[in-house]
């Protein structure tokens with residue numbers, strides 16, 4: 001589904017990603033861990049097409065197409081979804097309006113007609129219930145005045161409605177209390193499928209207690225310095241990052 005080869009990325013004059021290689025197949029969950037400032041968010045932003053990141057080398061193929069050639073909105077319509085570390089507030093635009101517009105944009109891109117208003121309402125209410133959100137959040141402006149945890153839950157709601165193929169979760173667990181973490185994890189687990197892949201950026205093993213990754217990668221100094229299975233996250237929790245991070249000289 002996603003093949004990243006020797007990806008190098010600069011922000012201004014500074015090289016942030018120094019040759020990332022990652023192969024992600026449909027059905028897999030990959031966790032990316034690593035110390036602060038190692039380049040995790042940079043990687044997720046580059047995949048989503050955020051401006052300000054200069055790809056200086058390497059390639060990113062998504063479902064056989066060059067992802068880096070696609071405009072951010074095309075990436076979204078092709079099924080790439082980024083749940084932001086800091087979800088943006090959109091004053092004046094209701095949550096339900098945004099969800100419907102986003103879903104219809106994807107449907108139109110794939111040659112489908114607009115979703116029926118009643119069907120959409122049924123779908124959205126079902127997902128809201130699943131994520132244990134109050135329906136009133138649907139009618140509030142997107143993320144405006146939402147608590148940190150409510151914003152993260154709202155990101156998962158968007159994901160549940162849009163049903164992307166590649167879901168990138170950037171520190172979705174930060175700011176969540178333990179109950180919210182479980183709800184969010186259940187939301188993610190309910191979306192697990194053989195034709196969908198997840199990249200989860202996280203600092204803590206805690207999230208991985210609820211969402212079992214197939215692979216764990218450690219990003220340090222802009223490179224993946226170690227990869228392993230779910231047990232690697234436990235080892236990191238116990239030993240910290242220094243024992244792996246020094247395997248590559250910055």
Ligand SMILES: Nc1ncnc2c1ncn2[C@@H]1O[C@H](COP(=O)(O)OP(=O)(O)OP(=O)(O)O)[C@@H](O)[C@H]1O
Nearest residue numbers: 011014016034035036037038039040041042043052
């Ligand atoms: N717009 C920018 N201008 C200057 N430096 C930047 C910019 N964006 C990222 N960087 C730098 O790139 C490095 C990697 O940042 P990034 O946010 O990707 O790290 P991270 O691994 O996600 O960190 P954290 O765990 O703290 O969220 C940092 O040193 C950061 O200061």
